[in-house]
Amino acid sequence: MEWETVIGLEIHTQLATRSKIFSGAATAYGAEPNTQACAVDLGLPGVLPVLNKEAISMGVKFGLALDAEIGMTSVFDRKNYFYPDLPKGYQTTQMDFPIVGKGSLIIELEDGTTKVIGVTRAHLEEDAGKSLHEDFHGMTGIDLNRAGTPLLEIVSEPDMRSAKEAVAYMRKMHSLVRYIGISDGNMQEGSFRCDANVSVRPKGQKEFGTRAELKNINSFRFVERAINIEVERQIDLLEAGGTVVQETRLYDADKDETRSMRSKEEANDYRYFPDPDLLPIKITSEFVEQIRETLPELPDAKKARFIESFALKAEDVATIISSRETADYFEIVADKCGDAKLAANWVIGELSGYLNKEDTDIIASPVTAEMLALLLTRIKDDTISGKIAKQVFEALWNGEGENADAIIESKGLKQITDTGAIEAIVDEIIAANPEQVEQFKAGKEKVLGFFVGQCMKASKGKANPGQLNQLIRDKLK
Amino acid sequence: MHSKTIAELAEGLKIGDFSSEELTKSFLQRIKQYDAELNSFITVSEDHALAQARAADELIAKGASSVLTGIPLAQKDIFCTNGIKTTCGSKMLDNFIAPYDATVIHHFNQAGAVMLGKTNMDEFAMGSSNETSFYGSVKNPWDTTTVPGGSSGGSAAAVAARLAPAATGTDTGGSIRQPAALCGLTGLKPTYGRISRYGMIAFASSLDQAGTFTQTAEDSALMLNVMSGFDEKDSTSVDKDVPDYTANLSQPLNGLKIGLPKEYFGEGLNADVAKVVEEAVAEYKKMGAEIVDISLPNSHLSVPAYYVIAPAECSSNLSRFDGVRFGYRCEDPKDLEDMYKRSRGEGFGEEVKRRIMIGAYVLSAGYYDAYYLKAQKIRRLISDDFKAAFEKVDVIMGPTSPEVAFKAGEKSDDPVSMYLSDIYTIATNLAGLPGMSVPCGFSNKMPVGLQIIGNYFDESRLLNIAHQYQQTTGWHKQMPEGYK
Numbered sequence: 001m002e003w004e005t006v007i008g009l010e011i012h013t014q015l016a017t018r019s020k021i022f023s024g025a026a027t028a029y030g031a032e033p034n035t036q037a038c039a040v041d042l043g044l045p046g047v048l049p050v051l052n053k054e055a056i057s058m059g060v061k062f063g064l065a066l067d068a069e070i071g072m073t074s075v076f077d078r079k080n081y082f083y084p085d086l087p088k089g090y091q092t093t094q095m096d097f098p099i100v101g102k103g104s105l106i107i108e109l110e111d112g113t114t115k116v117i118g119v120t121r122a123h124l125e126e127d128a129g130k131s132l133h134e135d136f137h138g139m140t141g142i143d144l145n146r147a148g149t150p151l152l153e154i155v156s157e158p159d160m161r162s163a164k165e166a167v168a169y170m171r172k173m174h175s176l177v178r179y180i181g182i183s184d185g186n187m188q189e190g191s192f193r194c195d196a197n198v199s200v201r202p203k204g205q206k207e208f209g210t211r212a213e214l215k216n217i218n219s220f221r222f223v224e225r226a227i228n229i230e231v232e233r234q235i236d237l238l239e240a241g242g243t244v245v246q247e248t249r250l251y252d253a254d255k256d257e258t259r260s261m262r263s264k265e266e267a268n269d270y271r272y273f274p275d276p277d278l279l280p281i282k283i284t285s286e287f288v289e290q291i292r293e294t295l296p297e298l299p300d301a302k303k304a305r306f307i308e309s310f311a312l313k314a315e316d317v318a319t320i321i322s323s324r325e326t327a328d329y330f331e332i333v334a335d336k337c338g339d340a341k342l343a344a345n346w347v348i349g350e351l352s353g354y355l356n357k358e359d360t361d362i363i364a365s366p367v368t369a370e371m372l373a374l375l376l377t378r379i380k381d382d383t384i385s386g387k388i389a390k391q392v393f394e395a396l397w398n399g400e401g402e403n404a405d406a407i408i409e410s411k412g413l414k415q416i417t418d419t420g421a422i423e424a425i426v427d428e429i430i431a432a433n434p435e436q437v438e439q440f441k442a443g444k445e446k447v448l449g450f451f452v453g454q455c456m457k458a459s460k461g462k463a464n465p466g467q468l469n470q471l472i473r474d475k476l477k
Numbered sequence: 478m479h480s481k482t483i484a485e486l487a488e489g490l491k492i493g494d495f496s497s498e499e500l501t502k503s504f505l506q507r508i509k510q511y512d513a514e515l516n517s518f519i520t521v522s523e524d525h526a527l528a529q530a531r532a533a534d535e536l537i538a539k540g541a542s543s544v545l546t547g548i549p550l551a552q553k554d555i556f557c558t559n560g561i562k563t564t565c566g567s568k569m570l571d572n573f574i575a576p577y578d579a580t581v582i583h584h585f586n587q588a589g590a591v592m593l594g595k596t597n598m599d600e601f602a603m604g605s606s607n608e609t610s611f612y613g614s615v616k617n618p619w620d621t622t623t624v625p626g627g628s629s630g631g632s633a634a635a636v637a638a639r640l641a642p643a644a645t646g647t648d649t650g651g652s653i654r655q656p657a658a659l660c661g662l663t664g665l666k667p668t669y670g671r672i673s674r675y676g677m678i679a680f681a682s683s684l685d686q687a688g689t690f691t692q693t694a695e696d697s698a699l700m701l702n703v704m705s706g707f708d709e710k711d712s713t714s715v716d717k718d719v720p721d722y723t724a725n726l727s728q729p730l731n732g733l734k735i736g737l738p739k740e741y742f743g744e745g746l747n748a749d750v751a752k753v754v755e756e757a758v759a760e761y762k763k764m765g766a767e768i769v770d771i772s773l774p775n776s777h778l779s780v781p782a783y784y785v786i787a788p789a790e791c792s793s794n795l796s797r798f799d800g801v802r803f804g805y806r807c808e809d810p811k812d813l814e815d816m817y818k819r820s821r822g823e824g825f826g827e828e829v830k831r832r833i834m835i836g837a838y839v840l841s842a843g844y845y846d847a848y849y850l851k852a853q854k855i856r857r858l859i860s861d862d863f864k865a866a867f868e869k870v871d872v873i874m875g876p877t878s879p880e881v882a883f884k885a886g887e888k889s890d891d892p893v894s895m896y897l898s899d900i901y902t903i904a905t906n907l908a909g910l911p912g913m914s915v916p917c918g919f920s921n922k923m924p925v926g927l928q929i930i931g932n933y934f935d936e937s938r939l940l941n942i943a944h945q946y947q948q949t950t951g952w953h954k955q956m957p958e959g960y961k
Contacts, residue, residue: 039577043797045570046557046579046676048711078793080840082817089796140813142801271840273849276682276790278712 002203008158013183014191021150022049033143041148043087055150058182059099060291068103076278080271085129098123107168118157163227179324193218198230210244226251310340325362329369336373367396375404429454479639483696497547501530504549517635521594529591546589551641554595557676565678566598566610569805569824579676588703597631600826602680605898609828618957623882626656633660636690638960643691651902653688654914658877658926661916665697669909670715673708679794681787684906694943698722725937726944731765734870740776741875749920754876757917757927773862778855779904785852792836860908867932877914877926915943916952
């Protein structure tokens with residue numbers, strides 16, 4: 001039988017507010033346990049939540065970026081369950097009236113086609129703390145630094161039909177939340193993670209199959225693998241005459257398998273009800289318009305503009321606009337050096353290579369956009385060759401000079417364009433290699449490369465390659 | 478000294494008749510003398526009180542004092558006090574010392590008031606007789622075989638016996654007004670949102686409101702002046718100017734329209750109590766008020782709606798008492814579930830557990846619409862009843878409690894009859910309206926309270942109406958024998 005996969009994602013993205021969603025404690029990552037948890041985060045008796053307005057602004061901003069419905073009245077509810085790292089015994093979240101309603105996201109597939117994925121809703125909620133099971137000798141430690149950190153949970157429609165589509169959706173969403181500056185999207189630190197609802201059904205069947213929920217996946221690679229493994233498991237099960245049970249499963253990356261956490265029967269009754277400590281949030285259309293003003297150019301619009309005004313290849317643009325910082329960087333370089341193609345090649349090539357190798361973010365790149373622009377300008381005006389430029393780039397990366405000009409100067413890398421000087425080198429090389437001269441004259445064109453290489457070597461790479469080529473040809477005739 | 482009102486004590490302090498330290502010592506002495514029997518305090522903070530009193534005396538000497546500077550007060554043990562144990566009447570919090578002050582406490586500290594100690598209460602403010610406290614029941618000074626009412630029974634008994642000139646309370650369904658009535662005191666529950674709930678341990682968040690137990694309406698006004706106001710730490714507190722609540726006390730009552738809801742004078746009301754309340758209403762008529770018969774047709778639904786909403790909220794509010802971070806934890810838990818079950822099972826008393834179970838039930842999947850949602854709709858109907866009434870009248874009057882103080886143990890085994898003690902007070906909490914109870918006579922030598930309900934933020938008018946009554950009658954000056 002042919003099977004069809006159905007996937008819906010719930011993405012949790014941590015909002016980049018300075019303080020928590022209902023308290024003044026800081027949200028910075030990596031502090032000593034329980035040093036960023038105040039009385040409200042600890043759920044001490046008598047304390048009350050106070051909503052961080054920044055979280056509302058960010059929620060609205062996300063809604064506008066998706067062109068989704070904005071919840072002009074949104075309500076916080078309590079989701080009640082007991083867990084040691086859930087201090088109040090309930091999580092404050094949004095149930096019936098989320099900050100963001102229906103919207104959609106267009107994803108691009110590998111074959112270049114696009115697909116619209118429905119977004120059901122996005123709601124604000126608080127994160128829980130962390131339970132630590134190591135180092136406590138049979139006991140459990142609780143770290144509440146993360147408790148109360150604001151999250152935006154983005155729920156998709158079950159519109160994805162393969163793990164690849166799910167990854168494309170997740171990547172696009174990841175890029176979007178970073179573009180609009182509501183999240184740092186740091187997946188290692190858990191700032192961007194997802195739950196995947198996965199089911200299969202015979203191709204052509206209308207009804208959905210029974211789904212399993214894969215919890216807390218925090219990398220693009222794992223999402224793809226977890227879904228594929230789960231799909232395989234469900235198909236094997238069904239083909240062997242079994243049934244899929246509705247349950248929550250965990251993906252174990254080490255064992256590369258999913259395993260059951262709890263079934264529907266064991267699921268909590270969360271006893272949701274509106275949080276009486278927080279009044280409903282009413283948003284005015286003026287407020288929405290103010291937020292709209294702060295929206296940057298979004299990825300799709302930027303992509304269209306780059307293709308249009310820079311005449312670049314679609315796949316190069318896709319790479320460049322994958323993050324707002326990269327796009328901004330590229331745009332500065334392209335504008336200043338006046339050659340978008342060259343700028344794109346260097347940003348995607350040399351720069352990305354160094355960033356990857358050194359695991360550095362583009363914002364922290366030691367070679368700034370201005371520095372790269374000047375370097376490329378020096379290629380364009382024939383001060384250096386592309387090959388020398390790579391040396392200069394390395395020197396810039398290593399902080400050996402404040403800009404390309406300084407490095408070219410101090411290292412004496414300026415290209416030799418003086419015909420007399422190049423001629424002298426060419427004469428010398430020709431005189432030293434009579435055998436190759438003969439070969440050339442006998443019609444062996446390939447030998448030309450040998451002469452260019454030798455001359456370039458003799459000039460320490462500084463000879464202008466175009467001039468050099470021409471001179472050698474002339475002299476060998 | 479001990480029988481004086483706050484206003485009189487403030488005058489005495491100002492002109493130097495006595496110091497705050499002397500005053501504080503005299504109340505501490507009375508607590509030592511009488512409280513072994515009454516059990517109105519859980520914690521007496523003697524050293525803290527004397528230090529505050531000495532600081533107050535310095536402020537007074539410098540001329541930097543305000544009305545409440547140096548006045549000893551008792552605080553219900555539901556308000557968190559930095560460094561001094563806050564139990565909420567529960568074994569669960571027997572070891573709990575908050576690292577912060579409730580906003581109410583903060584305001585009193587800023588005003589230079591002295592805290593004598595923390596008063597006894599029904600566990601987590603759940604009860605109408607002060608018999609559910611982990612720290613034992615409180616006795617009514619008017620007759621120690623009877624209850625003082627609840628849940629703020631400790632505060633009521635302490636002020637009735639003049640172990641403190643005034644005290645704070647909280648009122649979720651009548652927990653200030655009912656004990657004020659049963660102990661012959663002036664009790665005020667302001668509009669929901671008038672006073673910050675920050676640091677006040679939550680029972681039912683949408684209903685809880687702090688208020689006062691005093692000898693006079695004037696004293697209530699003085700305390701309300703200090704306690705009221707918007708608090709950025711409480712999103713449900715209302716950002717509305719705080720007037721001087723003493724400013725309108727002396728206004729004459731000519732033309733005041735008083736509504737008497739027929740539902741508050743029907744079946745279930747003790748005939749003697751009805752008579753005393755009617756006499757009080759007649760007194761107002763003499764003072765120039767107009768009496769209008771009105772109806773609050775959904776009154777009979779207030780107790781059932783309340784006993785869905787309040788338990789629902791409490792079941793969630795009390796989830797934080799799980800033995801993980803503070804409070805009671807059982808001995809040697811086997812595993813996590815055992816720790817939860819035994820810590821909560823052993824730490825909470827019967828009435829609290831009953832309400833948590835009711836609350837969890839009415840919120841559970843499949844029952845939510847039938848109970849919680851329906852109760853919320855009734856709540857709206859009840860608010861609408863009041864809204865319609867206030868289009869015709871300025872205030873509403875009736876009995877605070879259907880009967881005078883009942884015998885200890887009389888209703889302990891019958892929760893429903895206990896719940897009916899608050900039949901006249903619960904509706905105001907559901908609507909969020911302000912209400913008072915004012916002493917208006919006696920039945921079988923026990924005090925009777927007249928309830929006055931006002932429109933939203935109309936506390937000034939309520940205090941004015943109560944004050945005028947207290948200018949022509951002397952019920953509020955009566956004190957229980959044996960504590961004079």
